[in-house]
Amino acid sequence: MTDQKTKRELTDGFLRSVVVEERTDFSDTKVEGLQVRVSHTGKKTFAVRARAPSRAIQRVNIGSYPELKLAAARDMARELIVKIRQGVDVAAERREARAPVVAKPTLSDILSEYRQVATAKGLGIWTPSQPHLQPEAERSIRAVFAKLLERDLTLVSTMDLMIEMKAYRRVGRTGKGDTANGRVSKARLYLMPVLDWAAGRRRFRKVGAGRLPAIAAPDASETVDLAVDDPKILGHRERVLDEHELTRLLPLLTYPAPQIEGLQTPPEKDFRFIALRFILLTASRVANVEDALWRDIDFARGIWTKPSIKNTKGKQIVRSQIVHLSDAALALLKALPGSDMSNPLAHVFPNTNGGPLGNWTRFQEALNRASGTSGWHRHDLRRTASTLLDQLGVDAVMVGRVLGHSVSREDKAAATALRHYIMQKQIRSHVDAPMKVALDLLAEVYAAMEADGRSMARVA
Numbered sequence: 001m002t003d004q005k006t007k008r009e010l011t012d013g014f015l016r017s018v019v020v021e022e023r024t025d026f027s028d029t030k031v032e033g034l035q036v037r038v039s040h041t042g043k044k045t046f047a048v049r050a051r052a053p054s055r056a057i058q059r060v061n062i063g064s065y066p067e068l069k070l071a072a073a074r075d076m077a078r079e080l081i082v083k084i085r086q087g088v089d090v091a092a093e094r095r096e097a098r099a100p101v102v103a104k105p106t107l108s109d110i111l112s113e114y115r116q117v118a119t120a121k122g123l124g125i126w127t128p129s130q131p132h133l134q135p136e137a138e139r140s141i142r143a144v145f146a147k148l149l150e151r152d153l154t155l156v157s158t159m160d161l162m163i164e165m166k167a168y169r170r171v172g173r174t175g176k177g178d179t180a181n182g183r184v185s186k187a188r189l190y191l192m193p194v195l196d197w198a199a200g201r202r203r204f205r206k207v208g209a210g211r212l213p214a215i216a217a218p219d220a221s222e223t224v225d226l227a228v229d230d231p232k233i234l235g236h237r238e239r240v241l242d243e244h245e246l247t248r249l250l251p252l253l254t255y256p257a258p259q260i261e262g263l264q265t266p267p268e269k270d271f272r273f274i275a276l277r278f279i280l281l282t283a284s285r286v287a288n289v290e291d292a293l294w295r296d297i298d299f300a301r302g303i304w305t306k307p308s309i310k311n312t313k314g315k316q317i318v319r320s321q322i323v324h325l326s327d328a329a330l331a332l333l334k335a336l337p338g339s340d341m342s343n344p345l346a347h348v349f350p351n352t353n354g355g356p357l358g359n360w361t362r363f364q365e366a367l368n369r370a371s372g373t374s375g376w377h378r379h380d381l382r383r384t385a386s387t388l389l390d391q392l393g394v395d396a397v398m399v400g401r402v403l404g405h406s407v408s409r410e411d412k413a414a415a416t417a418l419r420h421y422i423m424q425k426q427i428r429s430h431v432d433a434p435m436k437v438a439l440d441l442l443a444e445v446y447a448a449m450e451a452d453g454r455s456m457a458r459v460a
Helices: 012-017 070-085 090-098 107-120 136-144 158-167 181-199 243-252 272-282 286-291 327-334 361-371 380-391 396-403 409-419 434-459
Strands: 004-008 024-028 034-038 044-051 057-065 169-172 175-179 303-309 319-324
Touching: 034 070, 044 070, 057 070, 057 090, 070 090, 107 136, 107 181, 136 181, 158 181, 243 272, 243 361, 243 434, 272 286, 272 327, 272 380, 272 434, 319 434, 327 434, 380 396, 380 434, 396 434
Parallel strands: 004 024
Antiparallel strands: 024 034, 034 044, 044 057, 169 175, 303 319
C-alpha cells in the first residue's frame, strides 16, 4: 500500500470528518512542515517534517488528534521546525527525554533506604537506640565496607566484598591492629538481607517485597564467612569471671579512673572503668550502657529506662526495658559529672569527645595487665552478673527480667492473665521492687569481693 499525499489548510472540521481508504498524509498549508497522517482505521497522527542543514529529512510524530488540538500542534510544529533547521536531532532529543532515568544508587544510599524499611518493620538491629545514633547493623556494615560505600552498587562485585572483609582491621588509637573476623562476620550477616532486598532475591523475590526498582546487587552469601575457620572465635561463649578475677578487677573499676600503664586518657575523662562496673551492677549489654543518656535516668524513682533493647526471640518489634537500680548503682551515677541533669541528652558514660564509648581493644589489654586477668571480654561481665544472681538464689524469671528477656512462649497465657490483676503501680512507697532487691544483693557481693581485693593489695 502506497501513502497518499496532499496539501490543504487543516481545520478542525476537516480533521473530524476526514475518511480515507488508504493511509494518507495531509500537509498543512498554514504551517509548512506540519502534517497529519490519517489511516484507514480513522487514527489521525500529527507529525513535523523538515530538512536539516545536512539536507537530511527529519520526520517526528508529535501527537494524536483530537488529544492534541490543532492549534497546539501548529505551535509545536513551529518550534520543532526551527530546531531541525538549526541542526538539532529532534527525534533523538525526544527519545532521550522519554527514556526513564535509571538511578545508580551507592551502597551508602541502599543502606539508608533499607534502614527506613527495617525500622518501619521494627527490626531492632536496624532501629537506632537514640535518634542521633546509627543502628548496630548499619554501623558494622559501614565500618567493614567503608571503601565501598560511595561506589555504584551495581558495579560492586562479590570479590570486592571479599577483599574488604579480608582487609578489615581493628582501628584504635595506635592505628590498625589485628584482624577482626568476628565483626566482619556480623557485618557480612547484616549485609546479606540488604543486598537481597536491593536485588529482589530470596525472601524479597516477590514483586513489592524488595526494592523498586530492583538493581543488580552482589550476593554477599557467596562470600566466605571468615569467622568459621578463625580459632579465636568459638561461637557461643560460656566465659564468666570467677571470684578471684573479680576480686582483682573490682578495685580498678572506679571514677575518676585509675592511672594504669598504657592508657593516656586523663582520669576525669575516662569513663570506661566505671562503665564496666555499671555493667556488672545491672547485668546490661555493653551497647545499652554505651548509649545511655542522662534523660534515661530517674533518680526520684530509682530507675533506668532503656529505650531499645535487643529482642532475644527474633520478633520484629522494638522493646524498652525498665531497670530498678540498686543503691550502689544509683550512688555510682550520682557521683558522675552530668548527674545534675544540666544536659539530659548527654551520655552518662561519654568518650573524650562527648559521644558514646568505643574502641575498647587497647583499654581491655591495659586492664588485663593491671588486674592480672585474661581471656575475658567486656560482654562476659553481663554473663558473670546473671550467673551470680542465679547462685544467690534469685529465681530464673527475675534473672530474665534483669536481663531484659521477653516472656517465654510457655508463660504467655499466664502472663497475659496476670496483667489484668498486677498493675505497674507502687502501692506502698517503702516496698522495694523485687528487681532492686536482687540487684542490691548482687552489689553486696561485689562490695565484699572488692574489700577483699583492696586488703590483699595493701598486704602485697
